[in-house]
Amino acid sequence: MELDEASQRLRGQADIWKFMLSFADAMALRCAVELRIPDIINSHGGPVSLSQIASAIPDTSTSPDISCLDRIMRLLVRRNIFTAQPSSDGSGDTSSTTLYGLTHSSRWLLSDDQLTLAPLLLMQTHPWLMAPWHCFSRCVKEGGIAFEKTHGREIWDFASQNQEFNKLFNDGMACTAKIVLNAILSEYKDGFGCLGSLVDVGGGTGGAISEIVKSHPQIKGINFDLPHVVATAPAYPGVSHVGGDMFESIPNADAVFMKVKLTINYSFITC
Template sequence: MEAVTELDEATLRGQADVWKYMLGFADSMALKSVVELRIPDIIHSHGHALTLSEIASSIDFASPSPDITCLSRIMRLLVRRNIFTSHHGGGDSGETLYGLTPSSRWLLYDSELTLAPMVLSETNPILMAPMHYFSQCVKQGGPCAFEKAHGREIVQFFSENLEINRLFNDAMACTSKIIMKVILAKYKGGFDDVAKLVDVGGGTGTAVAEIVKAYPIINGINFDLPYVVATAPAYHGVSHVGGDMFDEGSIPNADAIFMKWILHDWSDSDCIKILNNCRKAIPERSGKVIIVDVVLEPNGDGMFDDTGVVFDLLMIAHTTGGKERSESEWKKMLEQAGFPRYKIIKIPALPSIIEAYPV
């Protein structure tokens, strides 16, 4: 009889889990709404918890009659998700006061380190649409999910739609700033023996500029496609070089190559081409490639392990052949590219640092 009861409880829990994951999109949309309304910034600017009426009065509404009931229902869910706190205030009204948590502080536009642009990018309908094509990707293969959804690959789409391109670039910039702060604080000694550093796929050069600022002895080179570096601002100690990382001999010679969130965009065969070209650009005995990317732990219980697995599905949605990789997958790929030795350095962030050596 007890076994039947346990089975019934397990079955009921299974049903509850399906409901939870089926409707998980509501969490994302609620999060998006408070970022769009800048509710974390409103609370932060006052310096203390606020009532719904106080929050609503500070929102830049096109309509003079905000729907406070709707707002209360969104906030109720996000309190349950620990994005905000709530407690009853004193006095006769006893209205509920809403405050910030460590989570909502990452949604502040005005903070140096923020994920607000990433929230707006990843919840944008254009970037979410490819996820409706996962089953077609399984059945058909062929073009990536983004191309199935929009008729062209993401790079071409962005070149034709400047607003979504700006939204995406803002998201990449905010995550880059977060990751670089962690790298410079925790990657102890990683750049000490480097006199010349090339950031492959460095965009407009913000990452290598931060490294050079922290290590002024380094001669930094920002390497990306010519049209990308053409718009790059000037940074002290950094030069911009245009080229294609897939072209042999295109990557400038250096003591070390830096690649942050580049390889996960590409298939194994493409990554091997890129890494081969990197290997030829560094000294055989003393050179190294510094890779900043996710190292998947599919069964791990670390703080970011679950997010890493979700990011792997983003690669299906937004890239052609890109993926997040486990350590064994990294090892195999690095060996095929001529890097028999590597070292994984864990940092308090979603990605890890992988040092790869040609000998």
């Protein structure tokens, strides 16, 4: 049934409110990761109360604000990040205490899990990468790149001169590489069998190529990225790190491996 004009305007208003406040979901997720709430629940082996979460929050010099934590958790329950279930406090009243548990979504935010999106979430929601979004109108009026307008330099120069940002960015990219390679190696089982050497162009700190070499030890892996990136890369068996510029030259190998690791959000603000 077609909506009348008044109903359509009301629905339009609801949409604007939804889009205007959608940032709150990302910030609540960031809060949960910063406070290590998924890890706290996971370490208990089952649903826990607000007071149990609050008492386990790391690096607190004062008592956490339970009412603030309650509002954050209720929002994330509404978004299906956590579960909530009533628990009796011994008085027979099952509504007096709520226990919070993990969902399939929040398990992607466990910091110690091999396949985690927590570093990427912290990267994408950091002020350094959120600020360029405020420059979109300037980009339309003047042209140019949002990141450069915000920080005065392009992202690779910024990373080369800011160790904290360099680590934030590399950690975010590394976690996506693990997820992508887990899928590739489980399905593309024999695709690397004929190779003696492989170069990962734009390989970050080498997490992706190291997983390939681990599954195919006959491959000599080359992790190729900008010098300031490979300078912080850990050592991996069978992998050598080479710094350089892909637009100038690429190390020789039997094959080149390149993955599309830039998210839509990231590409919008840097391209």
